[in-house]
Amino acid sequence: MSNTTPWSPSAREREREIYRKNLQARKRVIALISTVLVLGTFSAILLTSPGWDSVKATFFDLDYGKEVFPTVIRGLVVNIQLTLIGGVAIGIIALALALLKTTKSPALTPFRFIATAYIDIFRGAPLILIILLVGFGVPALRIQGLTNNVIVLGTIAVVLTYSAYVAEVIRSGILSVHQSQRAAARSLGLTSRQTMRYVVLPQAIRRVIPPLLNDFVSLLKDTGLVSILGVTDAVRAAQINASRTFNYTPYVVAAILFLLITIPLTRFIDRQIRLGSEKQNSEGLA
Amino acid sequence: MSTPVLEIVDLRKSFDQNLVLHDVNLVVPEHTATVLIGASGSGKSTLLRCINLLEPIDDGLILLDGQEISDPAIDVDLIRRKLGIVFQSFNLFPHMTIRENITLAPIKVQRKSRDEANELADELLKRFDLLEKADEYPDRLSGGQQQRAAIIRSIAVNPRLLLLDEVTSALDPVLVNEVLSIVRDLKSDGMTMVLATHEMGFATQVADQVCFLESGLILERGTPEEVLRSPSHPKTKEFLKRVHEAGRL
Ligand SMILES: Nc1ncnc2c1ncn2[C@@H]1O[C@H](COP(=O)(O)OP(=O)(O)OP(=O)(O)O)[C@@H](O)[C@H]1O
Ligand SMILES: [Mg+2]
Numbered sequence: 365m366s367n368t369t370p371w372s373p374s375a376r377e378r379e380r381e382i383y384r385k386n387l388q389a390r391k392r393v394i395a396l397i398s399t400v401l402v403l404g405t406f407s408a409i410l411l412t413s414p415g416w417d418s419v420k421a422t423f424f425d426l427d428y429g430k431e432v433f434p435t436v437i438r439g440l441v442v443n444i445q446l447t448l449i450g451g452v453a454i455g456i457i458a459l460a461l462a463l464l465k466t467t468k469s470p471a472l473t474p475f476r477f478i479a480t481a482y483i484d485i486f487r488g489a490p491l492i493l494i495i496l497l498v499g500f501g502v503p504a505l506r507i508q509g510l511t512n513n514v515i516v517l518g519t520i521a522v523v524l525t526y527s528a529y530v531a532e533v534i535r536s537g538i539l540s541v542h543q544s545q546r547a548a549a550r551s552l553g554l555t556s557r558q559t560m561r562y563v564v565l566p567q568a569i570r571r572v573i574p575p576l577l578n579d580f581v582s583l584l585k586d587t588g589l590v591s592i593l594g595v596t597d598a599v600r601a602a603q604i605n606a607s608r609t610f611n612y613t614p615y616v617v618a619a620i621l622f623l624l625i626t627i628p629l630t631r632f633i634d635r636q637i638r639l640g641s642e643k644q645n646s647e648g649l650a
Numbered sequence: 651m652s653t654p655v656l657e658i659v660d661l662r663k664s665f666d667q668n669l670v671l672h673d674v675n676l677v678v679p680e681h682t683a684t685v686l687i688g689a690s691g692s693g694k695s696t697l698l699r700c701i702n703l704l705e706p707i708d709d710g711l712i713l714l715d716g717q718e719i720s721d722p723a724i725d726v727d728l729i730r731r732k733l734g735i736v737f738q739s740f741n742l743f744p745h746m747t748i749r750e751n752i753t754l755a756p757i758k759v760q761r762k763s764r765d766e767a768n769e770l771a772d773e774l775l776k777r778f779d780l781l782e783k784a785d786e787y788p789d790r791l792s793g794g795q796q797q798r799a800a801i802i803r804s805i806a807v808n809p810r811l812l813l814l815d816e817v818t819s820a821l822d823p824v825l826v827n828e829v830l831s832i833v834r835d836l837k838s839d840g841m842t843m844v845l846a847t848h849e850m851g852f853a854t855q856v857a858d859q860v861c862f863l864e865s866g867l868i869l870e871r872g873t874p875e876e877v878l879r880s881p882s883h884p885k886t887k888e889f890l891k892r893v894h895e896a897g898r899l
Contacts, residue, residue, distance in 0.1 A: 548741055548800075551702050552755035552807060553731035562754060566745045 425613045432605045432614045439601030440621050446519050446587040446597070451580060453523045458530035463560070465531065466538050479531070486528035492589055495521040499593040518590030526583055533575050537568035574637040581626050581633070588622070598622070653716040654679045655811050655842045656701065661710035663693075663700055663866075670696045671866040674710070678811070678859075681840040685853040685874070688863030689889060694846035695738075697863070698813045701844065702735045715810065731759055734804030735813040739820050741800035742788035748775070749784040752803045760807060767806075774802045778832050794825030798832050805836065812836065814845035818852075850893055854878055862886045 373381065410416060464472060464479040486494065498521035503512045511517065541564045549559040591600035598621060602614035656678040663671040671693045678684050686694045699705045701712060703719065703726050712720040719729045742751050752774065753767035762770070775781040778798055788796055797817050804812060814833065818826040830852050837843065837856045847853055853860055853874055860877040862870040862885075870883045881887050 544737055544739075544741075545743065547699075547704055548735075548737065548743070549754075550727075551704065551730050551733065551735040552804065553727055553759040554755060555727050558758050562758065563743055567743075570745060 428613045435601045439598035442597040443587045447584045454526045457527040461531035462534035483528045514593040537572035577633040657713040659711040662708045682858040683843040684859045685857035686846040692863040693866040732810040734809035738816045812843045
């Protein structure tokens with residue numbers, strides 16, 4: 365590489381370069397025209413529609429949006445807290461479930477059954493039903509010491525459901541580790557527990573990080589569902605304002621705020637996935 | 651004669667209806683190398699996996715230093731600590747550097763301190779000319795370097811018996827030699843080994859005993875001279891002829 369003679373492009377290569385540049389420029393012009401045409405048509409249809417003025421007033425009222433912004437933001441903080449605290453709890457419970465479901469230890473047989481049943485139930489039932497059942501069912505039991513706090517109950521319901529999803533994701537990661545990795549570890553004298561801890565799990569978790577991050581984004585969105593219990597999160601805050609004034613701008617504000625978090629997050633995740641798959645491809649070549 | 655490191659008596663192993671090994675008898679004295687040859691599917695890998703207790707056996711005895719390790723009451727983890735095995739591929743742990751791969755068992759199984767284990771690892775890596783790769787991850791190494799690292803990892807726990815299963819078959823001829831030279835070194839160190847290989851020339855060099863497997867039976871055995879140069883069984887002759895035609899003798 366270093367000891368080649370200095371290179372300057374040949375005449376032919378310069379021609380090709382000019383051609384490529386022209387082609388690029390033409391592509392950009394076409395993309396621009398097409399975009400302007402399509403967006404212009406949509407906006408024209410929207411803005412000239414008979415109902416546009418009233419839609420604009422009830423959904424996109426800028427002044428009202430500014431007014432409710434602080435309340436909705438305060439609600440969103442609840443969603444974020446719920447996501448972070450719930451995320452940690454989900455991680456721990458899901459890992460335990462995944463390990464229980466993959467264990468072969470005879471002493472843990474009953475727990476393996478419990479883990480399997482748990483995952484079946486909470487993965488199969490709609491989240492909103494679990495939230496309603498936990499949120500209204502637990503207080504109805506009137507057991508001393510059990511909380512009636514809707515935020516706590518809502519979080520528990522979300523954690524119950526998501527633990528089941530995430531447990532399956534982790535388990536699929538565990539199963540994806542090639543069995544000869546296990547054999548190699550066992551033949552070095554590592555116990556099955558050490559093999560799981562030092563050889564299988566680290567590889568499994570690495571592989572499932574992208575799907576787990578996607579679940580994390582879903583979790584953030586689904587925390588909005590706890591609003592049905594009366595938790596004043598972003599959705600509920602918007603709802604209170606909207607039903608007071610019959611103006612739906614607060615919903616739009618809430619939606620935009622969620623998007624402001626989820627879009628960058630998903631972009632980040634996509635990049636991680638791409639980098640990860642590039643890495644795997646290069647590993648495959650080795 | 652002293653107790654052999656490994657003794658196998660009338661071993662039998664099947665997968666469902668498929669009888670893979672039967673009437674296998676084998677004695678491996680200390681400091682000797684036994685080479686298993688035979689066509690694909692003849693049961694070489696299965697035999698090595700049985701010795702390492704990775705596969706349950708149907709009948710027979712496996713004795714390590716005179717102790718029956720085919721006893722179901724035995725502590726499998728304890729026995730495996732005395733045995734090293736290197737497979738054809740997928741050996742190294744991809745999420746650990748070479749040094750971490752080598753020190754994992756010394757630290758977690760033998761309870762050595764990290765410093766002590768690192769020192770041992772570096773000594774071995776240096777000896778087998780791989781020290782500059784100590785901090786690399788396995789995917790940054792060539793196939794031959796990976797296999798050498800895998801062999802180093804398995805000898806770092808001082809096994810009584812080293813099992814090598816076609817450690818060169820995934821490699822091109824140049825890399826084959828660098829892996830074989832490490833096996834030769836181990837042999838001259840006095841390591842007791844059982845290895846499956848398709849490299850007949852290499853088998854001639856290191857083997858004290860060559861066993862020809864055919865459909866799960868050791869059809870012929872003897873010194874490399876006897877088995878490879880003047881085989882007596884027609885099946886052995888046929889196999890060697892095919893190997894010869896493939897240009898591997
Ligand atoms: N886990 C398994 N389950 C079922 N059958 C198996 C299993 N492992 C091996 N066998 C069968 O046992 C027989 C012997 O296989 P083995 O891998 O021991 O052959 P080998 O001599 O090592 O061949 P090669 O030279 O191709 O590695 C084959 O018929 C194979 O299909
Ligand atoms: Mg094999």
